[in-house]
Amino acid sequence: MHLNTIITTYQNNEKKFLYYTVIMTSPSSQNNIQSTNQRPKLSHIAKLAHTTPSTVSKVINGRSGVSDETRQRIEALLKEMEYSKPPVKHALSTTIMLVLDSMANPWVLDIMQGATDTAVKRSMTVTICAKNASDGSLNDTYRQAIRRARPKVVIFDNAYVPMRDRTLCQELGARYAVIDPSGTPCKDCMDVRIDNWTGGFEIGSYLIGLGHRNFAAITGPASTTCYPARLDGFRAALAQHDIMLDPTQIREGDHWSESARLHALDLLQQKVRPSAIFACSDTQALGVYDAAHQLGLSIPDDLSITGFDDIDSARHLGPPLTTMKQPLAEMTRTTLATLLSEHQSEDAQRTLLFPPTLVVRGSTGPAPEIRE
Numbered sequence: 246m247h248l249n250t251i252i253t254t255y256q257n258n259e260k261k262f263l264y265y266t267v268i269m270t271s272p273s274s275q276n277n278i279q280s281t282n283q284r285p286k287l288s289h290i291a292k293l294a295h296t297t298p299s300t301v302s303k304v305i306n307g308r309s310g311v312s313d314e315t316r317q318r319i320e321a322l323l324k325e326m327e328y329s330k331p332p333v334k335h336a337l338s339t340t341i342m343l344v345l346d347s348m349a350n351p352w353v354l355d356i357m358q359g360a361t362d363t364a365v366k367r368s369m370t371v372t373i374c375a376k377n378a379s380d381g382s383l384n385d386t387y388r389q390a391i392r393r394a395r396p397k398v399v400i401f402d403n404a405y406v407p408m409r410d411r412t413l414c415q416e417l418g419a420r421y422a423v424i425d426p427s428g429t430p431c432k433d434c435m436d437v438r439i440d441n442w443t444g445g446f447e448i449g450s451y452l453i454g455l456g457h458r459n460f461a462a463i464t465g466p467a468s469t470t471c472y473p474a475r476l477d478g479f480r481a482a483l484a485q486h487d488i489m490l491d492p493t494q495i496r497e498g499d500h501w502s503e504s505a506r507l508h509a510l511d512l513l514q515q516k517v518r519p520s521a522i523f524a525c526s527d528t529q530a531l532g533v534y535d536a537a538h539q540l541g542l543s544i545p546d547d548l549s550i551t552g553f554d555d556i557d558s559a560r561h562l563g564p565p566l567t568t569m570k571q572p573l574a575e576m577t578r579t580t581l582a583t584l585l586s587e588h589q590s591e592d593a594q595r596t597l598l599f600p601p602t603l604v605v606r607g608s609t610g611p612a613p614e615i616r617e
Contacts, residue, residue: 285326294319312418313337339369341581342396342419344387344410346403347377351528351556352573356402356424359577367585372396376403388413398584400424400577406434420584424576425471437580437597441474442481444569444601445523448551449482451567451603452521456612457549461494461512461519463505463529475525475553494519498529505532506539513540513548520549520612527552527559530566530608545610555604564607571601 287298287305294301296315303311304319305328311319341360345353357373364371374390377383391399391413399414399421406423411433414421422435452460462479465472480490494512498504505524512519513536524530530552534544542548544564552559555570576599583597 285328290319290322290326290328294322310416310418315418338395338397338419339367340394340396341369341371342391342394342399343371343373344391344399344401345373345375347381348375349379350402351558352402352425352554352571354557355571355573356400356577359574360400360581362574363578363581363585369397392417395419398422398581400580401434404436422580422584424580425571425573435580435584435595435597437576437599438471439571439576439599439601441471441601442478444553445475445478445480445525446482447478447601447603448523448553448569449479450485451605452523452549452551452609453482453486453488455521455549455609456614457521458488458612459517459520460488460490460523461496461521462490462523462525463496463498463508463512463533464525465498465500465529467497469500472525479523498532500526500528502528502532502535505529506535507532509533509536510539513537513542518548520614521609522548522550524550524552527554527556527566527568530559530568531562534562534566544608547613549609549612551609553601559604560606562608567606567609568604569601570604572599575599 287301291298291301294315296319300311300315301319304316305323341364343356343360345356347353357371360371363369372390372394374387375384376387388409391410395417396419399419401410401421401423402425404423406421411421420435422437425438449460460483462476464476467473476495483490496508496512498508505528509522509532512522522533524533530550533550537544537548537550544550550566552566552568555568559566559568576597579597579599
């Protein structure tokens with residue numbers, strides 16, 4: 246027989262009393278008492294699992310907000326320690342979350358296509374929310390949408406991912422990435438983009454091959470890093486043929502067509518007008534088309550126009566637009582495959598760089614002096 250003392254705490258009228266109960270037991274029942282009354286503390290389990298007691302509690306009670314890897318590690322420890330309350334099984338998330346800056350952006354459909362392809366292949370679902378409403382106002386409820394969805398992975402389409410968003414993803418145990426950022430993403434965010442400099446270089450080389458020597462370029466805000474990179478590549482191609490792009494022929498607009506139209510009207514009414522204009526985005530190219538039509542110029546007989554992005558409407562213009570294609574659907578599929586990989590580690594590649602592809606259509610042709 247063994248002598249066991251169980252200490253029970255009883256609280257009454259804000260005073261604590263300790264009661265000592267002496268129990269005579271046989272050796273066979275000794276282990277039962279130990280397993281019943283000596284349950285490991287959460288702090289001890291957390292220390293062994295290299296995490297926090299609150300995270301251990303979430304696993305035991307089947308709550309979300311824990312990464313799959315951490316959850317599996319804690320569950321294995323609980324089983325090994327014969328923890329008296331087995332952890333509640335947590336259904337692993339099967340949701341891909343797209344957090345888009347605006348549904349009006351022309352690249353949204355390609356990103357959605359890539360995410361849908363992945364979801365179908367993996368029997369997952371896609372949830373989409375926009376950070377800005379149709380009138381341009383900020384939609385703060387998107388964070389609630391992320392929390393409700395409890396996604397396995399999150400894709401952002403804007404390089405600026407606020408700390409609150411990154412912290413939320415980490416709390417939910419969701420991996421996240423930025424697809425083709427316009428700026429410089431945060432260090433802890435997977436960065437997926439195209440080689441903008443090479444795209445600009447290829448467009449410049451192509452137009453020179455058509456005999457053009459008089460150029461203009463319409464770019465976007467310098468703070469949006471893809472625009473300076475595209476313009477720098479374009480100028481490098483010209484410099485290889487001893488052609489300098491006159492600074493007065495470079496116009497900085499915004500992201501949209503109306504600003505580009507006004508710049509193009511000014512460029513095309515100069516005494517010596519350019520024979521080719523490089524618009525650093527397809528939406529800007531739309532404005533150049535409008536300006537050319539407004540002035541009665543023929544595309545490409547009087548003016549060759551190139552864009553960048555290959556948005557869906559580019560092929561439907563009259564004539565269809567020559568542009569650099571961003572493989573956004575492929576980029577999204579590759580990014581999701583990387584994020585969903587069970588073997589991804591903290592040291593995994595943080596930047597994925599994709600080459601753009603030149604798509605030649607009817608908006609470009611030989612320089613007018615060559616045809617003459």
